[in-house]
Amino acid sequence: xxxxxxxxxxxxxxxxxxxxxxxxxxxxxxxxxxxxxxxxxxxxxxxxxxxxxxxxxxxxxxxxxxxxxxxxxxxxxxxxxxxxxxxxxxxxxxxxxxxxxxxxxxxxxxxxxxxxxxxxxxxxxxxxxxxxxxxxxxxxxxxxxxxxxxxxxxxxxxxxxxxxxxxxxxxxxxxxxxxxxxxxxxxxxxxxxxxxxxxxxxxxxxxxxxxxxxxxxxxxxxxxxxxxxxxxxxxxxxxxxxxxxxxxxxxxxxxxxxxxxxxxxxx
Numbered sequence: 454x455x456x457x458x459x460x461x462x463x464x465x466x467x468x469x470x471x472x473x474x475x476x477x478x479x480x481x482x483x484x485x486x487x488x489x490x491x492x493x494x495x496x497x498x499x500x501x502x503x504x505x506x507x508x509x510x511x512x513x514x515x516x517x518x519x520x521x522x523x524x525x526x527x528x529x530x531x532x533x534x535x536x537x538x539x540x541x542x543x544x545x546x547x548x549x550x551x552x553x554x555x556x557x558x559x560x561x562x563x564x565x566x567x568x569x570x571x572x573x574x575x576x577x578x579x580x581x582x583x584x585x586x587x588x589x590x591x592x593x594x595x596x597x598x599x600x601x602x603x604x605x606x607x608x609x610x611x612x613x614x615x616x617x618x619x620x621x622x623x624x625x626x627x628x629x630x631x632x633x634x635x636x637x638x639x640x641x642x643x644x645x646x647x648x649x650x651x652x653x654x655x656x657x658x659x660x661x662x663x664x665x666x667x668x669x670x671x672x673x674x675x676x677x678x679x680x681x682x683x684x685x686x687x688x689x690x691x692x693x694x695x696x697x698x699x700x701x702x703x704x705x706x707x708x709x710x711x712x713x714x715x716x717x718x719x720x
Contacts, residue, residue, distance in 0.1 A: 461674060463558050465509065466491075466502040473539055473548070473717055474559035483525050487516060501511070501548075509548050510536075514585050517554050529553055531589055537562050538605040540720045549605040549633060561717050565613040566600040566685045567632060569621075575666050579686075580618065584679070585659040591679045595672055598661065600682065609634075635692065638684055639713050666695055684711055 461481045463474035476499055486492055491500040504510035521529040536549035539560050555562050562685075570579040582596040601616035603609060614634060617623035639688050655698040664672070669690075673683055688711050690696035691704075 460501050460559075461497045463560070464498055465541075466500055468541065468547070471718065474561070476557065476559055480526070480557050484516070484520060484576065485523075485525075486692070487512070490516070494631070506546060513548065513550055517551055528556060528623060536605045537602065538592070538720070540718050542716070544719050544720055547606070549694055552602065552604070555662055561715060561719060562682070563609075563720060564600060565609050566597040566682065567613060567617060567628075568685065568689055569598040570689075574694060577695065578663050578665050579669065580661050581664045581669070581672075582658045583660045583662065593659075595678045596658070597685050598681045600685075619659060620689040635647040638688055638711050639715060640684055640711060641713060666690075687711065 459478055460475040460479060462472045463476055464471065465473060478497075478630060481492065481499055486499075489502045490503065492498075493500070501513060503512055517529065517604045520526060521532055523617075524530070531553045533552045537550045537552050537555050537560075538546050539548040542548040550558060550560065568579050570577055572578055582598060584591055584594050584596055586592045599613070599617045599620050601612055601620075603612045607615075610629070614625045614628045617628040617632075618625060653686060669686055672678060673686060676683075678686060687696065687707060691708060691711075696704065696707070701707065
């Protein structure tokens with residue numbers, strides 16, 4: 454993605470031209486940037502200075518807390534005190550950002566999703582969660598069986614075990630013994646009003662229901678899934694031969710969009 458009048462690149466001092474995310478111009482204009490930030494309007498870039506990980510973390514957190522106190526961004530009202538990792542060119546941790554603020558900087562975030570199912574082909578049935586109506590993001594929409602975002606310092610397996618226990622009451626040993634890694638999804642998500650916060654920025658469970666392939670197809674068609682978990686179900690359908698080039702005219706486009714190549718460094 455090349456910076457335009459809409460986007461500014463997010464960079465870190467000492468990492469040259471490496472781009473870690475993209476920010477909306479309107480977000481850049483709303484921030485009150487302390488002196489340790491360099492804002493280049495001509496080249497449309499925002500660069501954080503800092504000698505090491507600890508200093509970068511302190512500076513970005515201080516900046517965000519100041520904006521939270523001023524209520525500059527609606528999305529910061531959902532402050533979690535949980536931080537997400539940003540990785541460098543050599544997969545090293547270079548920064549940790551408050552979870553709620555990650556969309557403001559357009560950085561890559563990581564998560565795990567689990568689908569519990571039985572059967573095969575069109576006879577597959579999957580346990581699907583419905584988000585509580587009290588959730589601030591995507592209330593009442595459908596999710597995978599279990600899922601969650603991976604914070605700094607946690608591995609994918611550790612995250613999945615924790616989330617499975619919290620959301621579905623799965624014993625840790627059950628998840629460790631039976632869950633299988635089956636691939637990755639990479640996609641770009643543009644926030645809308647359902648997600649809360651600023652539109653355009655890059656789970657408690659109400660019920661878990663066993664759904665058939667036809668029920669899942671209908672739910673997808675009607676937009677009843679959260680964007681992320683709609684992708685998860687589509688990818689499951691592709692792997693299990695439910696969605697094929699013969700029954701879906703946009704098969705190639707769907708596959709390509711589920712596995713985008715990011716220009717940012719990844720873990």
